[in-house]
Structures are given as C-alpha cells and as structure tokens.
Amino acid sequence: MEASTAPAGTGRGEKAPAPKGRRPAWLPWAAGAVAVLAGLGLQSQLYSGQERTVTTVYMFVALAAAWNLIGGFTGYACFGQVGFFGLGAYTTVILMVHGGLSFWVAWPVSAVVAAVFAAVIGLPLLRLKGHYFAVATLGVAEGLRELVTNVPRWTGGGAGVTIPSTGDLAPTLWLGNDGFYLLFLGLAAVTALISALISRGRTGYALRAINQDEDAAAAMGVNTTRAKTLAFAVSAALTGAIGSAYAFQQVTIYPERLFDVNITVLMIVMVVIGGSGTVAGPVLGALGIAVVSEYLRQHFPQMHSLTLGVLIIAAVILLPQGLVNFVRDAMRTRDFSLLSNVRRYRL
Amino acid sequence: MTEPEGSPPAGGTEAGDAPVLRTRGLGRRFGGLFAVSDVALALRPGRTLGVIGPNGAGKSTLVNLVSGHLKPTTGSVHVGGKDFTGARPWRIAHAGVARTFQIVKPFRGLTVADNVAVAAMFGPSPVRSPAQARREAEQVLERVGLGGRGGVPPAELSVADARRLELAKALALRPRVLLLDEVLAGLRPAEIDPALALIDELRRDGLAVLVIEHIIQAIAAISDEVLVLHHGTVLTQGPPRQVLSDERVVEAYLGHRYTRKNPS
Numbered sequence: 227m228e229a230s231t232a233p234a235g236t237g238r239g240e241k242a243p244a245p246k247g248r249r250p251a252w253l254p255w256a257a258g259a260v261a262v263l264a265g266l267g268l269q270s271q272l273y274s275g276q277e278r279t280v281t282t283v284y285m286f287v288a289l290a291a292a293w294n295l296i297g298g299f300t301g302y303a304c305f306g307q308v309g310f311f312g313l314g315a316y317t318t319v320i321l322m323v324h325g326g327l328s329f330w331v332a333w334p335v336s337a338v339v340a341a342v343f344a345a346v347i348g349l350p351l352l353r354l355k356g357h358y359f360a361v362a363t364l365g366v367a368e369g370l371r372e373l374v375t376n377v378p379r380w381t382g383g384g385a386g387v388t389i390p391s392t393g394d395l396a397p398t399l400w401l402g403n404d405g406f407y408l409l410f411l412g413l414a415a416v417t418a419l420i421s422a423l424i425s426r427g428r429t430g431y432a433l434r435a436i437n438q439d440e441d442a443a444a445a446m447g448v449n450t451t452r453a454k455t456l457a458f459a460v461s462a463a464l465t466g467a468i469g470s471a472y473a474f475q476q477v478t479i480y481p482e483r484l485f486d487v488n489i490t491v492l493m494i495v496m497v498v499i500g501g502s503g504t505v506a507g508p509v510l511g512a513l514g515i516a517v518v519s520e521y522l523r524q525h526f527p528q529m530h531s532l533t534l535g536v537l538i539i540a541a542v543i544l545l546p547q548g549l550v551n552f553v554r555d556a557m558r559t560r561d562f563s564l565l566s567n568v569r570r571y572r573l
Numbered sequence: 574m575t576e577p578e579g580s581p582p583a584g585g586t587e588a589g590d591a592p593v594l595r596t597r598g599l600g601r602r603f604g605g606l607f608a609v610s611d612v613a614l615a616l617r618p619g620r621t622l623g624v625i626g627p628n629g630a631g632k633s634t635l636v637n638l639v640s641g642h643l644k645p646t647t648g649s650v651h652v653g654g655k656d657f658t659g660a661r662p663w664r665i666a667h668a669g670v671a672r673t674f675q676i677v678k679p680f681r682g683l684t685v686a687d688n689v690a691v692a693a694m695f696g697p698s699p700v701r702s703p704a705q706a707r708r709e710a711e712q713v714l715e716r717v718g719l720g721g722r723g724g725v726p727p728a729e730l731s732v733a734d735a736r737r738l739e740l741a742k743a744l745a746l747r748p749r750v751l752l753l754d755e756v757l758a759g760l761r762p763a764e765i766d767p768a769l770a771l772i773d774e775l776r777r778d779g780l781a782v783l784v785i786e787h788i789i790q791a792i793a794a795i796s797d798e799v800l801v802l803h804h805g806t807v808l809t810q811g812p813p814r815q816v817l818s819d820e821r822v823v824e825a826y827l828g829h830r831y832t833r834k835n836p837s
Contacts, residue, residue, distance in 0.1 A: 428694050431703060435680050435691045441642055442678035444662035445671070446742060447695035451661075503682065 254505070258418060261509075265411045269404070277403045281475075283516040284410035285468060289489070290496040290508035291417040292464035297494065298502035299421075299430065300457045301437030302352065305360040305490055307465055309367030310340040312484040314466025315473035316374055316381055322389050322397050322474075324380065329398035333470050340466025341459040348458040352451070355440075364487070371485035386480040389473065398474075406475045413471060414509075417464050422505045424460070433457055437503065499541050501548030510549060546571040592617050593781045594639070594670065594750045598648035600805075601638055608634045609805045611648070616750055616781035621772070623796030623813070624785045627826055631805040632785045633675050636754045639783075640672045641665040652750070667697050671748035673739040675755045675785075679727035685738055686710045686723030692745035710745060717741045717771065732759040736768075750781045757786055769795050793817055801825065 265284070272280060289311070297303045314336040321332035351362050374381045381387055391400035401409060424430050432453040435443035444450050473479050492515070500511020518537060522530045544564045545552045555570070556562045592615035600610035609631040616622055626632050637643040639650055641662035649658040652668040671692075680688050689710035693700045700706040707723075714723055717737040722730070730738060736756050743751060753772065757765055765788070773795050776782050786792040792799060793813035801808040801816060803825040809816055816822060 426703065428699075428701065428703065431683075431687065431691050431694055434682055438680035438682055439678040441662070442674065442680065442742075443691070445640060445642070445666060445674075446692040447663050447666040447697070447699070447746060448691070449661075449663045449695075 254422065257506075258415070258422070262411065262415045265415075266408075269407055274403050277407050279520065281403070281407045281410045283513065284407075284414040285472060286492060286496060286516060287414040287509050287512040288410065288417040288468050289465060289493045290500070290512040291414070291421050291505075292461050292468065293490075293493040294497045294502060294504075294508040295421060295424065295433075295461040295464075296458050297461075298497050298504070298508070299425070299433040299437060300454055301503075302454065302458070303356075303360045303494070304363045304458070304461070305487075305494075306363030306365070306367035307461075307493055308485055308487060308490040309363070309370045310344060310462040310465040311469035311472070311489060312367070312370055312374065312481070313343060314340045314469030315479055315484045317466070318470040318473050319382075319387055319389055319479065320380055323387060326397050329474050332397075333467060333474075336470035337463040337467040340469075341463035344462030345455055345459045348455045349451075352454045352458060364490075367485055367487070367490070371481050374481045374485070381481070384481060386478050388478040391474070391477050400477065401474070406471070409471050409475075410468075413464075413468055417468075418505065418509055420460065420464065421508075424457075425505050429453065429456065434503065495538055497548075499538065499545070499548060501550030501552070504548070504550040507548050507550040514549075544568060590617065593653055595651045596639065596648060597651075599635070599638055599645055599650065600647035601634055601643055602646045607646075607805050609638060609802075612802075612807055614783075614800060614807075614810075616783055618749070618779050618781050619776060620797045621776045621782040621784060621795055623792035623799040624783060624802060625787075625789060625792055625799060626802035626808075630802040630825075632802055633754055634805075635802065636672060636752050636783070636785065639665075640670060640752060663695070666695075666746060666748075669697050669746075669749035670752065671743035671746040671750065672752040673736075673743050673754055673756055675758065677735045677739045679730075679735065679738055681727055683727075684724055685719065685727055685730065686714065688727060688738060689713055689723075689741045689745045692742050696746035696748075698747060710741075713741045713745045717744065718767070733761070733764045736760065740771075744775070748780065750783070751775060752783045752785075754785045755787065756784075757788055757791060765791060789817060 268280065269277065289307075293304065293307050297307075317336040317339045318329070318332040321327045321335060322329060325332075327335075347366055351359060351366070354362055375384050377383070378385070390396045391398070424433070432443065432448045432450075435446070435448055436450050436453060440450055469484065473484070496511035496515050497508045498511070499515065500509065501507025515534075515538075519530070519534055522533050526533060545567065547555070552567060555567070561567075594616040595614070597613050599612040601608050612635060614622060624632055624635065634643065638645050641657070641660050641664065644659045649656060650660075650665075651657065652665065652670055655668070657665050657668060680691065683691070686707050687710070690703060690706035693706035693709045693713075694703065700709060711720075711723055714720055717740050719734060719737050719741060722734065727735065727738060736759065740753070740756055743753075756772075757768055760768060769791055772782060772784065776795070784792055784796065796813050798811060799813045799816040800810040801819075801822050808821055808825055809819050
C-alpha cells in the first residue's frame, strides 16, 4: 500500500513542524547536576534547624521519586509504600541493635530485604488492579506494623527502640546534621537518577506500556509479570534504604511513626501534583509541597492544614495530569489556559 | 446471495504446506457456557484464513485463546510445532504471533512512534536501544500509511489511523503469524480497499494471516479459506465462494425466517 492512500494522514497538511528549540539531550542531566550542586552549596547557608527541615524535604523527594516507579510509571497505586519504609527502618534497627552491625552494612541489607519482600508479595498482589491493589498493599503495611508492635523482644514494640549512636557501644557513630543532610541529598539524587535511567531505557517503555494497557503490552512481547515485579522491587529497595537512613537519623523509632499511613499519602500527593510517570514531577512536587507547607506553617499556623488541603484539591482539579505533564502538553499545543486543560482531562 | 466480488488471490498456492500455527479441539468455557468449542484451524505461511460469524459467535474469544490472552479450557495451540497451550501472551508473541485488538488499544501516554517502538523493543528479535527501535517504528509507520505521524499522541489520530497504528504495532514485532481482529471496523468505504491491499501484500510476503471481519465481501476477496463460527463452533470451512453460498451460513447470519421466505 502506498503512503498516499492514507487520506486522513495526508489531509492534515505537512508534517508537524519540527519542534522549535527541541531540548538538547544533555539538558536534563545538567539540570540534575546543578540541583545537586545547589543542594551542596545551600548547606553552608543554613542554621541547624533549617538544615534538618531541608533534610526532611530531601527525604520526601526521594520517597516520592521511589513511589513514582510503581505508582507513576507502572500505574499500580501502592497505598502501602510506608510498609517498605518501616521494613527498611526495623531491619536496620535489628541489625544494628541485636547484630551490632555497622550502619553501612545494615543500610544496603535493609534495601535488599525490602526488595525481596516486595518481590514475594508482588507475585500475588500485582495480579490485582486498581483499587484492589491499593487496598491489598495498604493491608500489607498495616500487617507489618502489627507484626513489629507484637515482637517487642526484637523491635521494642510500641514503646520504641533506640539505636546506640554515641560512645563505645555504638556500631556506627551518629552522622550529625551535616552528615544526614548529605546522606538524604545523596538518596534523593540517586533515586532521581535511577528513575531517569529506567525512564529512558527499555524497562521504562515496558512500564509505561503496562500502565496504559497491560493486555496490549503483553501482546507486544512485554513480560508484564517480570516488569511489574522489577519496578515494585526497585521502588521498595529505594524506599527501604530511605527508611533505614531515617531510623538512624531519628535514633529512637516507634512503629506508629514508621508505619504512618500519612507518609504514603504525602508521597502520592507529591507525585500526583508534580506529574506522575515523569522523572522531574515527583522531585518538583515534593519540593513544591514542602515549600508551600513550610510557608503556611510559619505565616498561618492555625490555618496550615486547611489551606494546604484546599491548595492540593485545587491543584488536582486544575492540573489533573500534574505540573510537568501540564507544561509538556501546553508547550506542544501552545495552550496555557488552565480551563482548557480541565476541559481536556476532566470533561 | 450474490457471488462475492473479486476472486481469491492467485499465486502462492504452493506456499507453506506445513502450518505455522495449529489449534486442535480449542475451547473455552465461561461458567456453564462454551464461548468457543472444538475449533481446529491451521494457519500456513502465505495463506489467509478468514473467520466470519454473527455477533457473539466467539470470534474475538478465538483470537484471545490463540494469542494467550485467555487460557483455553480444552484443546491445544501449537506454534512452529511447539506446544503453546496456555502460554502467557508474551511467550506467544516471542514465538512470532502478533495480533490486533478489536477495540484499539493505543498506549495513550506515548507518541505514535513510541507505541510502535515498544513492539520493536520486546518482540521476537528485540532491539535493545530505544533510539534504534524508534527508527524501525518509523519504517513500519511508513508502510501502513502513517508516515510523518510518529510524533503525535494517539488521541489525535482518526479512527482509520488508529486502526493503522494497531496494525503497525503488530507488524513491528516482525511476526510469522498475524491475527487481525476487525481491522476494517469503522473505516470508510474508500479506506477499505487500500487496507485490504496491504493485508494481501503481507500475506504475499509470507505471513500466515487470520482475519476476523464483518464485511463478508471484503473477507472473501482476500481469503484463501473461510471459517464460519456460529455459537462458538465451526459451522463450516472451505473456499470463500463455496462457504458463502452455503445455506447454513446464510441462515446463521440472517435467521430462519429469511431462508424460508427466500428459498434458494
């Protein structure tokens, strides 16, 4: 068949204009490098309270980017992500307190434990879709919290447990505000880097295809079971590593705080607002929410939660596809109106 | 019933005696109902098998059974002499069996070219690099008449172009067997002939083709053999002219009253 027999294809005039000023391939990498350098430079400008706040922001950047691998790229909304966070944390606690191991050993082991756990529960759970998957993972996280609370000999139970981090008994000395600042900045950078590498490679295409239509992906040769399980395990490994670092930073940890469902909710909100399934979206979403939240906390302490909630609702209504995807759509169609965006995605 | 226009394609009559895909006793039960039962078919290189049947006859279920999207309750599927009964869809795709979906399934978040590139990256002979896969995708798009449309999102394609994309995604697998589930549905009359010509060209390239279609004239024009499904079973099978003049086929499509009022 000749190409000219395609009336609809030729009826639309010449080819779409070559994208003007198409962004060069090195730009995202350069932007990432600049962001990390800025983070390093910022450190010297902060006093210790601010340094801890910014460290927490980095933690959420990393958590959001990790959730995005399974929830954003793959489209499996995991509502039990905090389970991997807590699992990483308590693995580290047990290894350091009972095993006397260095944090630098416990840290990678915690990531591996979370990944293996995710792969094992993923085989049955990733056969579920949509709400069923969300509720099942939520149940797993709650179950883990109950488990941790009920084996106090190992975990300290509800009363909490303290990692020895000073003096001769400490397997590893506490890293200090400066040390944890660098640790979490590094975790955020590595998580974003892994997202970028996955996004550009074959695996990224497989995950996006699964997200859009799993049957079609399988028909095109994508081993959907393997791709989904891989995404889930990598996401869990990163989340476990973050939880591990958080446990050491906090020194004393409690199951209620380590398995707090609000942590999962924050990750999801950050990803959705920033742009799920993109590399930059979770990073910008986490930074944006953290900055707005902190501003409101300082200037409108009484109205903080209410105002933040209203802003999140407004953002989800006006930018249902997230900030990064909105900008991408708007650049392509040259239409920056929020109303026509709502029309495109909501109506 | 009028004689179908056009004759079955000449040439390639000697092609492919050994079937590349064969089913035996293939069946699938949903609850107490067999949607498909006891279907034996063989697809040969360079040959087109048309499958027709009224709505609900089990045509799409048959494709889903062969492609691995449904597991058969009974029977077997062999590809290239190997048993693929109950295999997952990607294993069957890796064996060289490509399919389209009756309801088009574009990856909406990817551009048209990236949609096709996925098949090039994960097919039987996978291309490792996304950039190389996109170049192959552009060639396939050119072939199905979507040249130059690679950069747009699938949502901006017309119905006919969405069907072309569906076909391009199947072709990018470089398959041996092509299962086409109503690729002509929704096309305007002027768009049908080029599409048929393309399908016939693929057959001449040596693919084994299975075409499901409602438009009987269209299917008769390009099929070497036609299989009629009715209530999930094979009503009859044979050369198009013979099958389409079969009284039982007319009855299956139009009902008893039509045949009684118009005794042939």
